[in-house]
Structures are given as C-alpha cells and as structure tokens.
Amino acid sequence: MPRRLESGRPRERKEGTIDMRERLRRLREAMRERGLDGLVLAAPEHMSNAQVRYLTGFSGSSSYLVVSADGAWLLTDFRYVEAAGAGADGYEVVQHGRPYLSTLADVVANAGIRRAGFEDERLPVAMFRQWREHMPQVEWVGAQELMQELRLVKDAGEIAAIRRAAHLAGQALEELLPTAPGRTERALAVALEHRMRELGLDAPGFDTIVASGERGSLPHARPGERVIGPGDMVTVDFGGLSDGYRSDETVTFGVGQVPARLREIFDLVHEAQAAGIASVRPGVRASEVDRACRRIIEAAGYGDRFGHGAGHGVGLDIHERPFAAREPEEGKDDVLRPGMTITVEPGIYLPGVGGARVEDTLVVTEDGSERLTVVPKAWRTV
Numbered sequence: 001m002p003r004r005l006e007s008g009r010p011r012e013r014k015e016g017t018i019d020m021r022e023r024l025r026r027l028r029e030a031m032r033e034r035g036l037d038g039l040v041l042a043a044p045e046h047m048s049n050a051q052v053r054y055l056t057g058f059s060g061s062s063s064y065l066v067v068s069a070d071g072a073w074l075l076t077d078f079r080y081v082e083a084a085g086a087g088a089d090g091y092e093v094v095q096h097g098r099p100y101l102s103t104l105a106d107v108v109a110n111a112g113i114r115r116a117g118f119e120d121e122r123l124p125v126a127m128f129r130q131w132r133e134h135m136p137q138v139e140w141v142g143a144q145e146l147m148q149e150l151r152l153v154k155d156a157g158e159i160a161a162i163r164r165a166a167h168l169a170g171q172a173l174e175e176l177l178p179t180a181p182g183r184t185e186r187a188l189a190v191a192l193e194h195r196m197r198e199l200g201l202d203a204p205g206f207d208t209i210v211a212s213g214e215r216g217s218l219p220h221a222r223p224g225e226r227v228i229g230p231g232d233m234v235t236v237d238f239g240g241l242s243d244g245y246r247s248d249e250t251v252t253f254g255v256g257q258v259p260a261r262l263r264e265i266f267d268l269v270h271e272a273q274a275a276g277i278a279s280v281r282p283g284v285r286a287s288e289v290d291r292a293c294r295r296i297i298e299a300a301g302y303g304d305r306f307g308h309g310a311g312h313g314v315g316l317d318i319h320e321r322p323f324a325a326r327e328p329e330e331g332k333d334d335v336l337r338p339g340m341t342i343t344v345e346p347g348i349y350l351p352g353v354g355g356a357r358v359e360d361t362l363v364v365t366e367d368g369s370e371r372l373t374v375v376p377k378a379w380r381t382v
C-alpha cells in the first residue's frame with residue numbers, strides 16, 4: 001500500500017500499486033447491479049479485517065466501513081484514527097465512541113442508505129440484531145458473494161505480495177528441511193514459523209501443518225510430539241504472510257528409505273498435481289482442475305482416499321474463491337480468468353499407514369498459469 005506523501009497532493013502512481021479508488025469504483029458498480037444503495041462492513045477486534053483492508057488499505061484491528069453511492073466512511077477508534085487517515089484513499093475517517101453502534105447508525109442515516117448489503121456469511125447474529133434494531137429504516141441484503149467476487153482477480157500489487165510471501169516461506173523451508181530428522185513435528189513447525197518471521201514475513205500465512213509417519217493420513221494434522229525419524233514420509237503444509245497476503249504450499253519428503261507403498265502414493269499424488277497444474281488456464285472451470293487431479297488418483301484405485309477438493313484461491317484469506325471442488329455448489333464453480341490465484345493440492349491418505357500431499361499456489365495467466373511458490377515438489381529424502 002503506497003503511502004500518501006502529503007495530504008491533498010496527488011499520489012504517485014506506480015505500476016503494480018494498489019488503487020483503492022478503482023476498487024471503490026468497482027464496488028459501487030457491483031452495488032448498483034444488485035440494487036443496493038449502501039454497504040456496511042464490520043471488522044471489530046475478533047473478526048477478519050480482510051474486506052476492509054482490501055477496500056481501504058487500512059490494516060488496524062478494529063473498524064467498520066460504510067459505502068454509499070457517493071460517500072465512503074471508515075469508522076475506527078482513537079488508536080487508529082491517524083493511521084486510517086493516512087491510508088484510506090477516498091474515505092472519510094470517522095472516530096467512533098464506545099459502543100461504536102450509535103456512530104455507525106448516524107453515518108448510515110446521514111448517508112440516506114435504505115437498502116444495504118452486509119456480509120451474511122460472517123456477521124455475528126448478535127451484531128446483526130443490534131444493527132436491525134438501531135437502523136430500522138434499512139433493508140439488509142446478504143452480499144457476501146459481492147465482496148468475494150470483487151477480490152477474485154488480483155492486481156499486480158496483490159500478486160507481488162503473494163510472490164514475496166511464497167519466496168520467503170520457501171527459503172525458510174529449504175533451510176529447515178535437512179534438520180527435520182530427530183525433531184518433533186511441533187519443533188519443526190515452530191522453527192519454520194520463527195524463521196519465516198526472521199526472514200521478514202509478517203507471520204505464517206496460517207498454522208503450519210507437519211504430519212509424519214502414520215500421522216500423514218490426517219490432512220489437517222496439528223503438529224504433535226512425534227519425533228521425525230528414518231523411514232518416515234513427512235508432509236509440511238506452510239505459507240507466509242506479507243502485506244496481508246498469504247502463500248500456501250505443501251511439501252512431502254522422505255527420511256531415508258520409506259516403505260514402497262508410501263513412495264507409490266507420493267508418485268501418484270505428484271503425477272496428479274502435474275495434471276492439475278497443466279489444466280489451469282483461462283476459461284476452465286475450477287472443478288475441472290479437481291477432475292484433472294482426481295482422474296489419475298481414481299484410476300490407481302485411491303479415489304476414496306482423496307477426500308478434499310483439489311484447490312482454492314489464496315489472497316487476503318487463506319481459503320477464498322475460486323474453489324476447485326469435486327462437486328461444486330450451484331453457482332460456485334468459477335471460470336478461471338487471468339489474475340486469479342488457485343492452489344493445486346491433491347492428496348492420498350491411508351489411515352494407519354500415512355499420506356502424501358503436494359501443493360503449489362499458482363496465478364492464472366493469459367495462456368496458462370505461473371507457479372508463485374518456489375520449492376521444488378519432486379521426491380526427495382533427507
């Protein structure tokens with residue numbers, strides 16, 4: 001997010017910088033299409049601020065956003081007012097009292113908003129009840145999809161942030177992989193997350209998954225006290241966080257000689273991932289990426305051991321549209337377009353035996369895709 005040098009002076013536009021006014025323009029267009037004259041977003045302390053951050057560049061931990069056809073307001077408390085003023089291009093910054101609700105109701109009333117979109121999949125029910133009570137003139141319309149669609153195609157600045165997250169997370173992994181034998185899963189995860197921060201990332205992109213030996217059959221294993229040792233196949237699912245954007249990748253590797261059956265499922269997963277990556281290009285539905293991976297795993301007889309979708313979008317959230325699902329919900333099977341991100345992450349999980357998953361984060365390009373994650377996924381042992 002470029003910083004304004006001086007208030008009132010036009011901001012320098014560089015290629016790849018994030019233009020919040022353009023995002024606001026696209027938001028208003030989407031509101032008009034849905035017959036909304038307002039949008040109200042909540043990002044208090046306990047909720048994700050991804051939507052507010054996307055629209056304003058403001059990354060404080062508590063805020064509310066009101067957008068009408070011709071006005072836009074960012075409400076925050078005294079801790080953040082100054083920072084918000086410097087970041088939120090196109091928004092009027094309003095300091096709210098405690099509780100925030102009367103300030104929010106005043107802004108919405110003064111803006112003349114009668115039909116407002118809100119995040120129906122995320123807004124806590126208690127908060128929604130209060131909004132209805134304090135703003136009885138407003139008709140509330142679920143608009144979760146609107147926000148998700150706005151964020152589907154990433155601009156150059158967003159891709160650059162994901163690329164940086166992937167690059168530094170990958171570097172941390174490469175440094176630590178040779179040290180895995182003899183460490184517990186938990187120690188490896190902690191060291192990896194620590195090294196990511198040392199290298200300049202803001203945080204891990206999500207809680208690191210390390211699953212070794214028979215625990216490899218748990219796709220979302222919490223790293224435990226199991227010591228990584230000879231004969232283990234180990235899965236590490238990790239990513240970085242840079243400027244609010246995340247990377248996501250999974251490496252599966254062996255310690256010394258691993259059992260033939262495990263090596264066999266790794267090879268299948270690796271082949272399935274290559275097929276999935278080859279299928280990513282503009283015009284293809286996300287579910288077709290799942291099918292490209294699944295075909296290979298099913299043909300080898302492991303179809304029922306690949307129990308999750310083959311991929312998902314990555315950005316401000318670790319899981320966002322498009323979703324490469326096996327059986328997509330009605331209207332939720334996005335057609336890929338240049339600038340969308342998608343992971344490709346087939347896996348095979350054998351209870352009591354182990355598992356393998358290989359994952360990269362890609363960006364869709366004009367004629368295919370480009371890998372944003374940098375760690376090689378071919379078989380290796382340490």
Ligand code: ZN
Nearest residue numbers: 237238248249
């Ligand atoms: Zn992952």
Ligand code: ZN
Nearest residue numbers: 248343345359
């Ligand atoms: Zn993933």
